[in-house]
Amino acid sequence: MSTVAQRPPVIQALWGYAIIVLILFALLFLLRPILLPIILSLLLASLLEPQVNRLVRMGLTDSWATFALLSVTLALLVGSGFWAGPALMDQLLAMKSRFPQMLEGFNTSLTALNSWVMAHTGLEIDLVKALEGVLAEINVWLSDLVVDIASGLAQAVFGFILVPIITFFLLRDYRAARNGLLSLLPNRSFEKGCLIYFRVTRQLHKYMRGVLIQSGIIAAVASIGFGFIGLEMALLFGILSGLFNLIPYLGPLLSAIPPLLLILSSASPEPYLLLSVVSVVLIAQAVDNLLVVPSLIASTVDLHPLLVILGVIIAGSLFGFWGMLLAIPFMAVSKIILRDLYRVAEASLKGPAGVRVGA
Amino acid sequence: MSDSLWGNLFSRNKTWDKQVAALWAQTPLFNDIPYNEIARLVRDMVPRDYSEGETIFSRGEEGAGAALIVEGEVEIRAGDVTLTRLNTGDFFGEVALVLDVPRTADAVASADTRLLFFLQAGLEEWLNRRPYYAGRLSKNLANILAQRLITANAALADKAGS
Numbered sequence: 001m002s003t004v005a006q007r008p009p010v011i012q013a014l015w016g017y018a019i020i021v022l023i024l025f026a027l028l029f030l031l032r033p034i035l036l037p038i039i040l041s042l043l044l045a046s047l048l049e050p051q052v053n054r055l056v057r058m059g060l061t062d063s064w065a066t067f068a069l070l071s072v073t074l075a076l077l078v079g080s081g082f083w084a085g086p087a088l089m090d091q092l093l094a095m096k097s098r099f100p101q102m103l104e105g106f107n108t109s110l111t112a113l114n115s116w117v118m119a120h121t122g123l124e125i126d127l128v129k130a131l132e133g134v135l136a137e138i139n140v141w142l143s144d145l146v147v148d149i150a151s152g153l154a155q156a157v158f159g160f161i162l163v164p165i166i167t168f169f170l171l172r173d174y175r176a177a178r179n180g181l182l183s184l185l186p187n188r189s190f191e192k193g194c195l196i197y198f199r200v201t202r203q204l205h206k207y208m209r210g211v212l213i214q215s216g217i218i219a220a221v222a223s224i225g226f227g228f229i230g231l232e233m234a235l236l237f238g239i240l241s242g243l244f245n246l247i248p249y250l251g252p253l254l255s256a257i258p259p260l261l262l263i264l265s266s267a268s269p270e271p272y273l274l275l276s277v278v279s280v281v282l283i284a285q286a287v288d289n290l291l292v293v294p295s296l297i298a299s300t301v302d303l304h305p306l307l308v309i310l311g312v313i314i315a316g317s318l319f320g321f322w323g324m325l326l327a328i329p330f331m332a333v334s335k336i337i338l339r340d341l342y343r344v345a346e347a348s349l350k351g352p353a354g355v356r357v358g359a
Numbered sequence: 360m361s362d363s364l365w366g367n368l369f370s371r372n373k374t375w376d377k378q379v380a381a382l383w384a385q386t387p388l389f390n391d392i393p394y395n396e397i398a399r400l401v402r403d404m405v406p407r408d409y410s411e412g413e414t415i416f417s418r419g420e421e422g423a424g425a426a427l428i429v430e431g432e433v434e435i436r437a438g439d440v441t442l443t444r445l446n447t448g449d450f451f452g453e454v455a456l457v458l459d460v461p462r463t464a465d466a467v468a469s470a471d472t473r474l475l476f477f478l479q480a481g482l483e484e485w486l487n488r489r490p491y492y493a494g495r496l497s498k499n500l501a502n503i504l505a506q507r508l509i510t511a512n513a514a515l516a517d518k519a520g521s
Contacts, residue, residue, distance in 0.1 A: 050487075056488045057488060179403065183406065194480070
């Protein structure tokens with residue numbers, strides 16, 4: 001123990017952090033086959049938890065409160081699935097069948113843009129070639145997605161059964177399970193471990209609830225906006241905007257690409273529609289940045305914007321979409337863990353000496 | 360203690376929970392709070408075992424909550440001076456239920472000891488779920504801390520007078 005206490009606090013904190021990250025990655029690796037249902041359950045549970053507490057305040061037991069709330073939520077989800085599901089599937093299939101045509105139209109527009117740029121600036125940039133790889137990747141991704149949704153019905157049913165079950169136990173038993181896990185900590189790091197755990201989960205909880213509500217609002221605003229300007233597949237593009245919005249800074253840019261591609265793919269792209277799409281995306285962003293972010297998100301992550309942008313780009317290039325999605329919560333959590341571990345290491349270095357001097 | 364890991368993780372000995380709830384019920388912290396409510400709350404607390412001579416917490420460390428002595432004996436020390444000796448049914452560290460401040464003294468198990476930790480996060484969750492009773496506990500806690508302030512003030516006044 002004395003050797004541990006003699007290491008500089010920074011090294012101690014980094015060691016502790018490395019161990020925690022290693023355990024986290026091992027857990028993610030082990031849970032890989034059911035990671036998606038688990039993430040969905042965590043999101044659902046964090047949304048429903050305040051409502052469960054409300055029912056418990058009214059005198060219901062944990063089990064009944066959880067059961068009642070989950071039943072209502074599932075009924076609503078199934079209902080909206082029946083309402084929007086077929087339309088969404090049609091739109092997805094339409095998008096898939098239109099994609100080669102979209103690509104061709106896009107290429108034609110790019111070639112035109114290229115010659116315009118060359119004629120006016122003398123610069124020779126082959127945009128078609130530069131974007132070829134990206135577009136091919138989108139095509140593969142889209143095909144996989146359609147195949148997944150269309151033929152992976154069994155998996156969807158599996159997820160549909162698994163998510164409510166995991167959510168139910170998360171909502172009802174998470175305190176008991178958490179306390180059980182915390183009791184595995186050794187005595188000398190019990191209180192520190194508890195403090196770090198609660199700070200991390202509190203922040204993650206707030207973040208998850210914030211981004212879910214944010215995504216919902218953006219999806220709604222964008223769907224309504226796209227519908228209003230008469231864009232085809234408005235619902236699909238709206239939902240995609242909501243999903244893309246989970247990626248900070250780059251998300252809004254990405255969300256404008258699919259509808260713009262669709263318009264550019266038509267025989268004679270209407271400039272009015274192009275401008276309208278950009279306006280809808282801008283309005284959704286204004287709602288997000290002026291109303292949603294200040295009230296929901298800002299307080300949940302305390303990170304410098306530059307750090308966020310760099311983190312998202314690096315995580316995206318390393319781990320793809322999931323990397324971009326998880327970069328922010330991972331960085332926010334890392335900040336808390338490193339700061340707390342450093343504080344603890346520093347206190348343990350100074351603490352005993354302070355006591356001796358004071359005594 | 361011979362419980363399996365699975366048993367520790369997901370279920371607890373109900374008789375033990377009831378005994379511990381009875382111990383909490385006798386403390387001023389749980390004045391006017393029904394036994395059934397305490398028994399429900401105890402399920403969200405964390406038990407820990409310490410050997411004789413083991414440090415529970417040290418001065419300067421951040422505290423996560425209060426602890427009840429279920430079995431054994433605890434010494435509260437400032438350096439080498441023993442400030443007080445606590446036994447089964449006593450609790451300590453209650454300032455950490457409301458404030459994120461460093462511990463002001465050391466706590467050491469002077470015999471093999473079993474503690475039950477009531478964490479600050481547990482109190483916050485209880486305030487969300489059962490605000491009526493958690494409110495009573497907060498008032499009791501304020502009473503305890505105010506009483507201690509009055510005693511400390513009186514001691515200071517005595518010292519200044521003498």
